[in-house]
Amino acid sequence: MSQMHTDVVIIGAGSIGTLTALYLVRQGLSVVLLDRGFAGGQSTGVSPGSLRLQGRNPTEMPLSMRAQEMWEAFEDDIGESVEFEQKGHLFLALTPAHLDKIDALMPIEAAHGNFCEKLSRDEVLSRWPCLTPENLGGMFNPRSAVVNSRMVAPAVARAASRAGALLFEQEEVLSVERKGETFLTRTDRDRRIESPIVVNAAGMWARPFANGFGEDAPMFSAGPIQMVTEPVPQFLDPVVHSVDGHIIFRQTLAGNIVVAGHPRVPVDDVARRSRVPPDKTLRNMRRLLNAAPGLLPQSIIRIWTGIEGYLPDMLPVLGPSATTPGLFHAFGWSGHGLQCAPAAAESLTQLIVGGASRIDLSPFAIARFTGAVRPDEQKLRDEFEDNVVRPRSGAAAS
Amino acid sequence: MKRVAIVGAGPAGIAAADLLVGRAGISVTLIDEGQQPGGQIFRQPHPGLATDMKRLLGAGHARLERFRALCSNVLPQLDYRPRTLVWNVFGGELMTLGERGVDSLSYDALLIATGATDRVLPVEGWTMPGVYTLGGAQILLKEQGCLIGRQVVFCGASPLLYLAALQYHRAGGAVAAVLDTTPIAAKVKAIPRLLALPGVLKDGLSYMAALRLAGVPIVGGVTLDAFVGEGRAAEVRYRAGGQAHAVACDAVAYGFGLRPEMQLAELADCALRYDSFRRQWYPDHDGDGRCGHGVYVAGDVAQMGGAEAAGHSGRLAALSILADFGLEAPASPEPDRAALARQLTFQDGLGHAFAWPAAHVAGLADEVMLCRCEGVSVGEVRRGLRSDGGPQEANRAKAATRCGMGRCQGRFCGSALAELVAAETGADGVARPLDRLRAQPPIKPLPISAVAGEPLA
């Protein structure tokens, strides 16, 4: 058995966990970062890597806009490439309802200082001739970017390690208990770590750690439908995203087209298994062809999903525990955490080091789930469609 | 009515089908990627080709004739779907792409008899035109009536080395050399196990003798250094007895035994077992092909054994399926179990006589291509493995470097990647199994055109 003392224990080495570790050690705190798998092995690594700014929940916009500034300096900051490319994000209208949605979004984006261009059908076609002539127009945000999501958490973990954080991969946290003023974290490698602060960034598996301190959030699991084509010559700059989110695709630096699109699919977070139902793969292939008919000759060479944690209002839990001083939560990103991650980690760091964050985190408080839960019915419908994925009641299985 | 789906029309799938067809209460569907049944081992000439199989196969021709006779009896009695890819399996349904486009097929029992493909290791120059797998060189001859070149070097570690070289010789090709990476001492050590099938051992020795008689240079215990040429293979460089050698050629056929084509088994949730002797993974089964939850395996995907073993394991899997359905067995499994055991003892002998040169990977230069699909070099992966905080596991190395992420899904770099990770992390592949790239659908590339013209909804 090994005993350790540290300032902060972080459970989960995804994008939030690794970035929080990096920012905390830079503030002079000692950090132990634990993951039962590998850094970025769950939802961060399976994300399509799109850092989309438009069409986000307005509640999240302050985090998103700050995060974007941080992404723009990200590679210099961590000292290695994550294939960050700022090529913009196109909302593509395929139905009149999509156009109405764009009209409704334009003033919201403007109010948050997020410049977007409304494009006619012909403007869309002259910029991106590969897109369907059946399109009705679009909304382009030039500031949105992409990263290679597989590279993010490992790269940040390396930067955090260089700065002094201790990263233990393939080491599972078995329990976190309060002992007087400190926490005692036990792992399956027979490690006992005492720390005044614990950050719960365990993704879909964060719930038991909250439950252990008498609080809960009705998180449920799902995964994105993802696939990739063989490489093709570079022909497409932005992320193309039908307004309803049914089809989202982009070309990577390597030339492959990464394809996503709702609905999100049920996954098994207990057995930690996730598979895309084949009918959903075929449907997204049809949607891809509909949006970009020129991809007809290409083939799909890999299909995957992953396990993400969702909350019924499609907003994360981010901030201090409502019951236990020294405990902080950052989970339930509902399929869109990667873009916000730097600002979320920065906010947590400010909270831990200085007691307050510059961005108001109160909308993300875990306590919002103590009363009646107000689901975001529209988003749940848009993103889950016919898939019956409902918040489970009571505590999750650990 | 119980629905049995068999994937693969090689010797295992056909032997299983033979026991299952014509039984009350069972319907059998046989899905195969090939145009004709036979798998890789019993590849037959395409219609429209006058290949003299008798001349090519020699004594082996009788086996092909027996297989053909079995097929012509069995195939009319079942739902046979040739030229059909199984690209995924999900929730008790196979997803297929064939002449009818995309389709699905639900089953009560799934028999996976997907066989094996060549197990290769990178050698400098292996991506050059003119360099082919050993199995591929044979298939081209049997199915297309062509040689991979006029002056061919056969190299690696495989019993196929001698058989393929002899077939090329019989077909009128020039065999520049047979370069066997296993030392002669290992072959001697293998003899007791090889005596489990004295007739087959005698055949094998006769291939070597025939090649020697034809004046083909045969060198044992070599280390393959490079396939060299300007845009196509022109020379094989190797070391033997401490000396560097080169042999001129216009094509190379090489391989180091076989690897199971087990993606479908993995996606069907079969548990996997590690064979520390062969240093590779297989679907786990009970010896009679049962993997549990209605999934069965037979043939080389279940255990490397060759065509005869595949026939016995196909029959055993069929008997397991009948037993698990509560149907009467047409035969006792004991004779097939005993015959399979003899075949597998012999195969263990072949494993010693044609050893997987695990240490070869550790000695590869950084410049050598590791992943031929994605163009990832040994050095790129090695640097990652050696860096602080770098990936220390094959799937993480894949995520970081793209090695194994391409069209072939790691079929041809996966073995070498696993050995490289072991070499760099100090794992021996015995006490701790080698890593394994996890299977992902689709099992082979899925053309987007498969859904062309279908309505969106």
Next chain:
Amino acid sequence: MDEGAQFHRVFPLTGADCDVWVDGRRLKARRGQSLLSLLLEHGGRVRTHERTGEPRAGFCLMGACQDCWVWLSPTQRGRACTTPVEPGMRCFTRSPEAEVLP
């Protein structure tokens, strides 16, 4: 047979003659022949690797390595080794890009 051919035919084709266009060049083929055999009985390469720029000419010859993908028409791709020639087939070993990705 071309001087630069990689494959060397030893058993005759008996299928009907047909014409196949490869990169706009007409080749005499016979039914029963795979597209890969046709390409390599007339030349030494099948395609250029999209990342490394190296010439490639297939590898496994049994539909597993996916190294011999070519365009079977301007809008369809496939493995040359598992594709039988068809009369009038228009095959491209390079992307007929202008037609495919405007």
